Amino acid sequence: xxxxSQYNTNAAALTDAHVAAYMAWYHVAIVCYLFGAAAxxxxxxxxxxxxxxxxxxxxxxxxxxxxxxxxxxxxxSGHVPWNxxxxxxxxxxxxxxxxxxxxxxRFGAGMWFAGPIVLTVSFALLLYAQGWNKGLEPxxxxxxxxxxxxxxxxxxxAAYAAFLIAFATxxxxxxxKGDEERLAAAGKSVGAAVATxxxxxxxxxxxxxxxxxxxxxxxxxxxxxxxxxxxxxxxxSLWAHDAWGSYWQNDPKExxxxxxxxxxxxxxxxxxxxxxxxxxxxxxxxIGFGAVLFCYFGVNIWISGLHSYK
Amino acid sequence: xxxxxxxxxxxxxxxxxVLSNVLxxxxxxxxxxxxxxxxxxxxQNQDVQHYYDMYPxxxxxxxxxxxxxxxxxxxxxxxxxxxxxxxxxxxxxRRVIPKRFPKDRAVPIEAFGLHGSAQSTAGDATISRTEQFxxxxxxxxxxxxVDGSHWVFGDKDKWARYGVLVAHLxxxxxxxxxxxxxxxxxxxxxxxxxxxxxxxxxxxxxxIHLDKFTAQFQPVETPNGTxxxxxxxxxxxxxxxAGATTKTDIIVNHPFLTKSGVYFxxxxxxxxxxxxxxxxxxxxxxxxxGRLMPGDQIFxxxxxxxxxxxxxxxxxxxxxxPLGVPLPRTDEYAMWVxxxxxxxxxxxxxxxVGKTIDVGDGYSLAARAPIAWTGxxxxxxxxxxxxxxxxxxxxxGFVMALFFVPIxxxxxxxxxxxxxxxxxxxxxxxxxxxxxxxxxQLLAALERALEAGDGAPAESAVETAYA
Numbered sequence: 001x002x003x004x005s006q007y008n009t010n011a012a013a014l015t016d017a018h019v020a021a022y023m024a025w026y027h028v029a030i031v032c033y034l035f036g037a038a039a040x041x042x043x044x045x046x047x048x049x050x051x052x053x054x055x056x057x058x059x060x061x062x063x064x065x066x067x068x069x070x071x072x073x074x075x076x077s078g079h080v081p082w083n084x085x086x087x088x089x090x091x092x093x094x095x096x097x098x099x100x101x102x103x104x105x106r107f108g109a110g111m112w113f114a115g116p117i118v119l120t121v122s123f124a125l126l127l128y129a130q131g132w133n134k135g136l137e138p139x140x141x142x143x144x145x146x147x148x149x150x151x152x153x154x155x156x157x158a159a160y161a162a163f164l165i166a167f168a169t170x171x172x173x174x175x176x177k178g179d180e181e182r183l184a185a186a187g188k189s190v191g192a193a194v195a196t197x198x199x200x201x202x203x204x205x206x207x208x209x210x211x212x213x214x215x216x217x218x219x220x221x222x223x224x225x226x227x228x229x230x231x232x233x234x235x236x237s238l239w240a241h242d243a244w245g246s247y248w249q250n251d252p253k254e255x256x257x258x259x260x261x262x263x264x265x266x267x268x269x270x271x272x273x274x275x276x277x278x279x280x281x282x283x284x285x286x287i288g289f290g291a292v293l294f295c296y297f298g299v300n301i302w303i304s305g306l307h308s309y310k
Numbered sequence: 311x312x313x314x315x316x317x318x319x320x321x322x323x324x325x326x327x328v329l330s331n332v333l334x335x336x337x338x339x340x341x342x343x344x345x346x347x348x349x350x351x352x353x354q355n356q357d358v359q360h361y362y363d364m365y366p367x368x369x370x371x372x373x374x375x376x377x378x379x380x381x382x383x384x385x386x387x388x389x390x391x392x393x394x395x396x397x398x399x400x401x402x403x404r405r406v407i408p409k410r411f412p413k414d415r416a417v418p419i420e421a422f423g424l425h426g427s428a429q430s431t432a433g434d435a436t437i438s439r440t441e442q443f444x445x446x447x448x449x450x451x452x453x454x455x456v457d458g459s460h461w462v463f464g465d466k467d468k469w470a471r472y473g474v475l476v477a478h479l480x481x482x483x484x485x486x487x488x489x490x491x492x493x494x495x496x497x498x499x500x501x502x503x504x505x506x507x508x509x510x511x512x513x514x515x516x517x518i519h520l521d522k523f524t525a526q527f528q529p530v531e532t533p534n535g536t537x538x539x540x541x542x543x544x545x546x547x548x549x550x551x552a553g554a555t556t557k558t559d560i561i562v563n564h565p566f567l568t569k570s571g572v573y574f575x576x577x578x579x580x581x582x583x584x585x586x587x588x589x590x591x592x593x594x595x596x597x598x599x600g601r602l603m604p605g606d607q608i609f610x611x612x613x614x615x616x617x618x619x620x621x622x623x624x625x626x627x628x629x630x631x632p633l634g635v636p637l638p639r640t641d642e643y644a645m646w647v648x649x650x651x652x653x654x655x656x657x658x659x660x661x662x663v664g665k666t667i668d669v670g671d672g673y674s675l676a677a678r679a680p681i682a683w684t685g686x687x688x689x690x691x692x693x694x695x696x697x698x699x700x701x702x703x704x705x706x707g708f709v710m711a712l713f714f715v716p717i718x719x720x721x722x723x724x725x726x727x728x729x730x731x732x733x734x735x736x737x738x739x740x741x742x743x744x745x746x747x748x749x750x751q752l753l754a755a756l757e758r759a760l761e762a763g764d765g766a767p768a769e770s771a772v773e774t775a776y777a
Contacts, residue, residue: 137539138539141540141542141563144542219740223712227712242563245497245575247697259350265339
């Protein structure tokens with residue numbers, strides 16, 4: 001007969017109050033991102049400092065609330081909060097918004113125009129993640145007794161966050177590039193020619209950095225993301241070596257992550273050719289983020305494998 | 311001349327040109343990505359029937375006829391990686407090294423995307439001040455006199471130019487490690503019952519004895535009921551290697567490494583069913599180990615009856631109990647009794663441990679307590695050290711190549727009627743835009759450094775063009 005006393009009843013003893021505690025912070029973060037996205041969208045039209053500052057403050061407040069939510073969940077569960085899809089989505093949006101704020105501080109007003117894209121995607125991801133919140137559960141054995149979980153998961157999620165930022169800057173790049181080409185076609189001029197060259201709702205593009213600068217930012221973010229993804233895959237391989245007896249299992253998640261790695265490696269190789277820099281690489285970045293989404297959601301939700309943590 | 315030179319080109323030259331062209335690995339990358347995606351989506355190496363069960367017949371036919379069911383272990387898939395390695399090697403020697411390490415030589419400065427000029431009022435001190443300024447800005451310098459002009463060549467973060475080489479080297483070392491593992495490694499899985507010993511087939515002096523397997527589970531409350539989640543698997547074993555026994559316990563995430571380099575991992579577990587069979591009160595011996603595993607069949611001698619063992623349910627392995635179904639108080643075995651190929655009941659029989667049931671034709675079956683077994687994966691991989699080293703080298707190369715921006719400066723100091731002029735051109739490994747802003751600042755600062763020193767600002771002569 002099994003020894004019933006070995007059963008840890010802490011999980012059963014956890015009440016909804018614990019879940020409500022971390023969800024309260026989570027919901028505040030969602031609201032912050034929603035209003036932050038609205039403030040940054042307003043910045044497209046008003047283009048004044050207070051509007052951007054409001055968006056930045058709301059995004060920062062969202063980051064703090066989300067970090068608190070994750071911390072509370074960590075304390076109550078007794079293990080890392082990114083053990084399931086809900087927790088990992090929360091972490092990836094936390095990283096994405098943090099990275100956006102860091103780049104905003106580094107590159108100035110130009111990056112704030114990416115705010116509506118980054119914060120709307122983050123808002124949507126958090127809203128979606130709620131449906132996967134299963135409360136506080138004990139860790140399965142493969143996630144226990146190891147230190148890789150502290151490094152592998154956050155590093156990979158940080159890579160995803162970097163690719164999300166690159167996705168946003170690539171969209172900005174395409175808009176700006178199109179705008180520059182429209183203006184050039186209109187006679188590289190000002191006044192009436194400019195007015196007829198683009199719709200009024202795109203006037204905010206005046207303040208966006210030149211397409212060349214956006215292309216450099218995208219490249220830099222993807223370079224960081226690719227390094228993080230490489231390190232994340234290697235850390236995952238080391239963990240797989242300890243847990244499953246092989247550093248590579250051809251598990252769907254491993255393969256999908258490899259696909260992302262290959263795709264962005266192709267991007268970085270093409271970037272060495274000046275003739276390929278430009279819209280083609282921006283589209284590669286956008287499609288690459290699609291591959292990241294597939295790796296993240298597609299594999300976790302629809303394809304069963306060793307990484308099907310939901 | 312051109313046509314003569316062209317005519318001397320051989321097929322090998324053309325082939326090497328193709329292999330060293332950066333578009334070649336990009337195309338291979340994209341094909342690799344597509345094939346890997348197919349391998350992700352389509353289950354690999356399954357029975358034919360599996361694909362017809364999973365997909366509509368037309369899709370299953372397509373998968374099987376295009377061999378998409380075995381993409382990841384196909385020759386084309388491995389060929390892509392070999393092609394990448396070949397391309398990487400050729401590219402390294404034909405393109406990366408020559409282009410990444412441009413020679414110090416007089417160049418047409420105005421032809422560079424990043425170039426500009428600064429007029430000096432420092433007179434004969436122009437050269438020394440220029441060099442001093444560039445050194446302060448972390449440029450390593452070399453000088454040369456060409457056609458009456460003084461040339462200074464500066465490099466910043468030159469070491470980072472090795473990044474691509476280092477990354478390529480890391481990739482090659484990983485490939486070498488994988489090849490070694492494939493060539494000289496082995497792996498497999500042992501299922502060992504409590505108290506039993508199993509030998510590693512590939513290494514006959516290595517065996518493992520299971521003293522005890524422990525499985526622990528935690529109840530998790532959900533709105534739909536309680537389910538039991540595994541919380542710990544532990545195998546207390548004795549590893550017998552060359553006659554010596556080492557006692558240890560193996561848990562998930564903590565493999566045991568033998569002296570001969572074989573890892574043992576906690577991979578799976580289960581419980582073997584145990585029954586006593588009697589006919590008319592006399593014991594009937596069972597063939598095999600006497601421990602039942604799911605799918606096992608027992609043919610009852612002298613009858614057309616058989617027992618099909620399904621599984622064990624109960625507190626020994628509560629994770630097998632479906633969500634919301636109460637956990638049985640004792641372990642019980644689910645099994646079918648088949649007579650003339652027809653089940654005798656509409657649902658599987660549940661036989662609690664300690665109970666005896668009549669299965670017909672004088673046969674009785676008594677359920678005994680189950681016995682645990684552990685599944686231990688073993689693996690020996692002589693290439694894993696190379697894979698680890700290659701991974702570290704690859705990351706180092708990536709950081710060097712992607713994070714840093716090596717700059718090469720070409721500086722020409724010459725004199726015309728206005729005095730000393732300092733022409734500067736810059737190249738990077740990542741295009742001009744990435745260094746555009748810093749280059750402007752560098753030129754402006756250089757011009758300030760070249761002022762006469764009498765307090766009078768020199769007239770601005772910075773002219774920067776950006777391609």
